[in-house]
Amino acid sequence: HKSANDEDFEHINQFFKRVLAEDKWLCNLTQSNLNAGIYVNGQLHSTHEQGPLYFQSLVKKAVKDHKQQEQKLGEEIWPARQKVNTPEISKELQFCSGLACGKGNQSILNW
Structure with missing residues (x-):
């Protein structure tokens, strides 16, 4: 801001430096917890x-x-999947979606 005096600028500057330092501290501790496998998210x-x-x-x-x-x-x-509108492909997709490995049955594929 062009009309801000040095005191106002320094006040805002210190505020942002404090916020950045706090965020860096939080990020470093979060990463440590992630690396240790003990991270728990909160509100x-x-x-x-x-x-x-x-x-x-x-x-x-x-x-x-x-x-x-x-x-x-x-x-x-x-949205990114191509949609082909032919009766044959629609029948195949419907058939495949009802198989044991189709939508809703992914747990059987978990190892």
């Missing part, structure tokens, strides 16, 4: 982490909306 702080909470709410809403669309259609939505 975000409602006052201090409004940005991540807002982003999380947007992602959660998008995932829920996507799931509802899939339920309405009765099939998974894969």
Whole structure:
């Protein structure tokens, strides 16, 4: 900001440096816990982490909306998958989805 004086600038500068140092500390400790296999996630702080909470709410809403669309259609939505509309392929896909290794039966493939 062009009209900010040195005192105001230094106040904001110190604030951002403190936030960055805290974030680095949190990231380092989280990585240590991940490496040790003892990481447990927790709730975000409602006052201090409004940005991540807002982003999380947007992602959660998008995932829920996507799931509802899939339920309405009765099939998974894969935007990047090519969809070939021929009766033969539709019959094959329907047949394959009902096999033991099809959708909903993935647990038998877990080793």
